[in-house]
Amino acid sequence: MKPPKWRIVVLRLDHRPERDKRVTTHIGLTARAFGASGLWTAGLKDLKIVESMKQVTSQWGYKRFEVITGVNWRHRLRKWKEEGGEVIHLTMYGLHIDKVISKIDSSPRAKLIVVGSSKVPIEVFKVADYNVAIGHQPHSEIAALAIFLDRLFQGKMLHKRFLDAKMEIKPTADGKRVKEPE
C-alpha cells in the first residue's frame, strides 16, 4: 500500500504518566495503525509509552514510527507552522468535521493533529489552522482521532500493512490466526 499522502504526526497534550498511560498508548496505536509518522506527547517524559509502542512495532511492524515524550508543545506547534505544516486540533468545540474535511484533504501541507486532555489552553485553539469537532458531544480523544483519520483517508488506511512486520493476522470468521508475512 502507498504511504499516506501527508506527513502526519499526532501530538497529545498534557500527558501525565500514571493517569494517562493507557489512554496515550491507545492514541499511539491509533496513530500507528493509520500510518502517521509518529506520536509526540507533551507533559512529563514517559519511557513506558516509548517502550510499549516499541513492543508493538517490533512485532507488528513500522519500527520507524517515532515516539517522543515530554515535548514542549508551544515550541513544536510554532516550528511545525514555520516549516509550512498545518495544525489540526480535535475538539468538540470546533467546526464540524463534515464542514472542514474536504478543505483539509485538499491541502498538501503536513498535518500535526493535536488531541487534548481535560483542559486545553486557549492558545492551542488560536494557533490551530483548524479546530475540528468529531461531533459536538463530549467524547474520547481516541475516538475522535480514529474517526478523523478514517475519514481523512476515506477508509483506505484500514487495509494498511507494514513491510517490517514479523507477524500478520490471517482474517478468520471465528478464531485467532497469525502468520508470517508473505
Add this chain to the structure above:
Amino acid sequence: MKPPKWRIVVLRLDHRPERDKRVTTHIGLTARAFGASGLWTAGLKDLKIVESMKQVTSQWGYKRFEVITGVNWRHRLRKWKEEGGEVIHLTMYGLHIDKVISKIDSSPRAKLIVVGSSKVPIEVFKVADYNVAIGHQPHSEIAALAIFLDRLFQGKMLHKRFLDAKMEIKPTADGKRVKEPE
C-alpha cells in the same frame, strides 16, 4: 434527529476498575455519542463508571443511557441471542469491516457490540455472529468502536443532539462556546 434504527448496546469485557477506569469511560462516551442504548461492563462492579457517565448525561443529555457494571457476559450474550439480537465482536483477528458492514447494516436485528480487553475467551469468538476487524493492526478498542459506529451510521450520527441536554456546543472556528439548547 431520528433515533438509531437498531437497539445497540456496547459490552465491555473484563473491566478492572483501577486499571480500566478511563478506557472504559471512553468506551461509554463513544457509545453514548453514537446513540447506543447503553454500556454494560463485565468483570467487577464499578460505581465510578456509572457515576462519571451520569455526570456527562445530566449535563449533555441522554439520561436514559443505561450503564450496568459487573454483568455476567456469558449470560448476557446468550440472552441477547435468545431474544433475536445479534452479537458483533470487534477484534483485529476477525473479518475486515469492509467485507461485513453491509450485511450487518441490512439486518434489522438488535446489535450487541462486544469489545474486549487483552485476553478475550475463544468462546466469545464462537458465540459472535460477526467477528469484525477494524483493520488487522493492533489497535485501541475505543478506536475500533468509534470507527465501527461511524461507518454503521454512515457518518450521520456525528450530528446527534440529545433533547434532554442542559448545554450544547455552539461550533466555533477558534474558541469554546456553549449555549442553552434551543
